[in-house]
Amino acid sequence: MFSYIVRRIIQSIPVLLLVTLGAFAVIILVPGDPAQHMLGYNATPESLRILREQLGLDRPISQQFWEFFQGAVVGDFGESILKKEAVSIVVGERAIVSILLLGYSVFIALFVSLPIATVSALRRNRWPDHLLRFASMITFAMPSFWLGLLLALWFGLHLGWFPVGGYSDSNISSALYTLTLPAITIGLYLAPLLARSLRSSLIEELDRDYVDAARGRGFTETRVIGGHVLRNSLIATVTVLSLNVGYLLSGTVIVENVFAIPGLGTLIVDAVMQRDYPLIQALTLFFGVAVIITNLLADLSYAVLDPRIRLERKR
Amino acid sequence: MILAIHNLCTAFPGPNGLILAANQVNLQLRSGVTLGLLGESGSGKSITCRSIVGLVPKPGEILNGEIEFEGRSLRRLDSQGWRKVRGSKIGMIFQDPMSALNPTHKIGNQIAEVLTTKLGIPRRKAVTEAIALLTKVGIASPSRHFHSYPHELSGGMRQRVLIACAIAAKPRLLIADEPTTALDVTVQAQILRLLIDLKVEIDMAMILISHDFGVVAQYCDEVAVMYAGCVVEYGSVVDIFENPLHPYTKALLRSIPKLTGHEDRGLLPIKGQPPDLGQLPTGCPFAPRCDRAGSACSNVDMSLSGANDAHLSACPF
Numbered sequence: 001m002f003s004y005i006v007r008r009i010i011q012s013i014p015v016l017l018l019v020t021l022g023a024f025a026v027i028i029l030v031p032g033d034p035a036q037h038m039l040g041y042n043a044t045p046e047s048l049r050i051l052r053e054q055l056g057l058d059r060p061i062s063q064q065f066w067e068f069f070q071g072a073v074v075g076d077f078g079e080s081i082l083k084k085e086a087v088s089i090v091v092g093e094r095a096i097v098s099i100l101l102l103g104y105s106v107f108i109a110l111f112v113s114l115p116i117a118t119v120s121a122l123r124r125n126r127w128p129d130h131l132l133r134f135a136s137m138i139t140f141a142m143p144s145f146w147l148g149l150l151l152a153l154w155f156g157l158h159l160g161w162f163p164v165g166g167y168s169d170s171n172i173s174s175a176l177y178t179l180t181l182p183a184i185t186i187g188l189y190l191a192p193l194l195a196r197s198l199r200s201s202l203i204e205e206l207d208r209d210y211v212d213a214a215r216g217r218g219f220t221e222t223r224v225i226g227g228h229v230l231r232n233s234l235i236a237t238v239t240v241l242s243l244n245v246g247y248l249l250s251g252t253v254i255v256e257n258v259f260a261i262p263g264l265g266t267l268i269v270d271a272v273m274q275r276d277y278p279l280i281q282a283l284t285l286f287f288g289v290a291v292i293i294t295n296l297l298a299d300l301s302y303a304v305l306d307p308r309i310r311l312e313r314k315r
Numbered sequence: 316m317i318l319a320i321h322n323l324c325t326a327f328p329g330p331n332g333l334i335l336a337a338n339q340v341n342l343q344l345r346s347g348v349t350l351g352l353l354g355e356s357g358s359g360k361s362i363t364c365r366s367i368v369g370l371v372p373k374p375g376e377i378l379n380g381e382i383e384f385e386g387r388s389l390r391r392l393d394s395q396g397w398r399k400v401r402g403s404k405i406g407m408i409f410q411d412p413m414s415a416l417n418p419t420h421k422i423g424n425q426i427a428e429v430l431t432t433k434l435g436i437p438r439r440k441a442v443t444e445a446i447a448l449l450t451k452v453g454i455a456s457p458s459r460h461f462h463s464y465p466h467e468l469s470g471g472m473r474q475r476v477l478i479a480c481a482i483a484a485k486p487r488l489l490i491a492d493e494p495t496t497a498l499d500v501t502v503q504a505q506i507l508r509l510l511i512d513l514k515v516e517i518d519m520a521m522i523l524i525s526h527d528f529g530v531v532a533q534y535c536d537e538v539a540v541m542y543a544g545c546v547v548e549y550g551s552v553v554d555i556f557e558n559p560l561h562p563y564t565k566a567l568l569r570s571i572p573k574l575t576g577h578e579d580r581g582l583l584p585i586k587g588q589p590p591d592l593g594q595l596p597t598g599c600p601f602a603p604r605c606d607r608a609g610s611a612c613s614n615v616d617m618s619l620s621g622a623n624d625a626h627l628s629a630c631p632f
Binding site for chain 1: 420
């Protein structure tokens with residue numbers, strides 16, 4: 001198990017280096033002069049020169065990359081042009097909100113999809129299965145801005161249970177309270193995806209001999225499903241989840257906008273609009289690293305779920 | 316009688332109506348006795364046994380008949396009733412040891428799970444007992460193998476683990492569905508010997524499903540021969556092998572190749588094909604392959620009868 005973890009971590013190092021190179025290359029690959037883009041075409045040659053110097057664009061590319069790499073290792077990406085603050089602080093503040101929102105959404109998605117998938121698989125092709133699949137198709141097909149607005153209208157305005165929008169970070173419970181409706185919006189998008197893959201792997205798993213063997217030992221159906229079948233069906237679901245988490249970290253722009261949540265999605269849109277290159281670079285690297293980490297976590301959970309995946313030799 | 320089956324009919328929906336996988340099966344089993352259930356693939360052996368423990372695979376279902384275990388009916392037990400019977404009273408060993416263990420749980424924990432849930436033994440003590448059970452079923456260095464996963468064991472060892480699971484709660488009846496079919500010949504004898512030893516030690520009755528005459532002859536006290544879902548002959552091992560009554564049993568015995576025959580007779584297979592359960596002839600299903608068949612065979616109702624109650628045949632001729 002330990003050597004499996006170490007091997008997986010070592011395997012992700014080259015990817016990490018490539019991602020760093022890619023994040024750095026943003027500034028070179030975009031056609032035209034970054035300084036000109038940022039300051040507009042009325043900029044004086046003097047101000048352009050100062051900005052180029054500030055961004056290090058006047059130095060050779062290899063030296064620029066080395067400086068970027070050194071900065072990236074310690075988390076120093078320079079100052080954001082847009083926010084007039086250190087990039088690391090800007091990204092850090094937003095990242096906490098986004099990670100919290102995503103974690104909350106995943107929790108809701110699992111909370112919804114586990115029972116739905118289990119009932120669907122056990123009552124496959126009967127009315128509870130059809131009903132649940134129909135219902136999850138509807139929430140999946142609903143665009144998130146529309147679902148978000150409906151939730152804000154009903155639970156925010158009409159019932160007044162949750163705030164219509166905004167984010168408060170005075171403490172963790174108020175942060176979670178303000179994130180509830182956006183988390184439900186994302187969770188209801190994610191839940192059908194998870195439920196679908198879990199339902200099909202549950203059905204496959206339920207047909208295996210060990211299930212009837214466990215029933216033959218006189219275990220309760222709850223124990224057979226919860227203790228044996230569910231765990232063995234989770235691998236496909238972890239895959240779907242990890243792919244979506246990597247995407248959703250930046251893919252929640254619409255939901256963030258609907259609920260006025262200061263997350264990473266809105267930040268990257270702002271940064272691109274304003275050509276805030278240091279910020280774009282830092283965010284590109286951040287998303288790359290986030291995807292690597294989610295994949296790493298997914299790999300590790302495979303190994304926890306299925307001992308056959310730990311290719312370690314015993315003894 | 317520990318087990319009595321009366322007129323059991325278990326059916327699956329087929330393209331042209333119901334397919335009777337078990338057709339009017341009647342069986343009796345006294346405690347401590349080993350009954351061999353003999354027949355070719357598709358003759359209804361497994362389905363009969365799965366009917367006993369209520370694990371007929373869907374969409375199959377028991378249509379008719381009565382199954383009495385220790386004087387109580389097993390039909391229409393609710394899930395709580397089954398929980399008290401399965402594992403505790405009736406142990407079941409399935410055919411394929413490769414797939415009957417959960418691949419993601421340690422084998423020791425799978426045995427301990429039976430002990431904690433069926434006997435209410437506390438977890439720590441269950442671990443000790445599971446190791447003792449591993450020793451009992453002949454697993455070398457049991458405390459180390461407690462932590463093994465099924466994929467780390469050979470087929471024979473996995474079958475031993477499954478046997479340990481099945482006998483952990485000391486059932487009164489053990490049903491072994493072709494326990495050695497998936498194993499090497501050398502391992503087969505060891506596993507069967509182990510089953511018989513455990514049967515004697517725990518004082519269980521046993522149903523041993525097999526398609527192997529040699530296995531049944533060596534390890535069973537009584538034999539029921541099945542064909543196309545019906546029990547065609549029932550009797551003691553000696554009766555069945557020395558004095559077979561039903562033409563199918565006779566044909567089967569003739570078809571066994573002998574190494575020590577006086578004449579060079581070659582193989583004597585049963586002519587024709589095993590029957591299609593969806594298109595059985597009326598009357599005796601063996602009639603199309605029987606060399607003594609006559610017009611009266613289509614009126615045979617396949618009920619067992621005989622000169623004495625210990626040796627019965629479904630063929631009245």
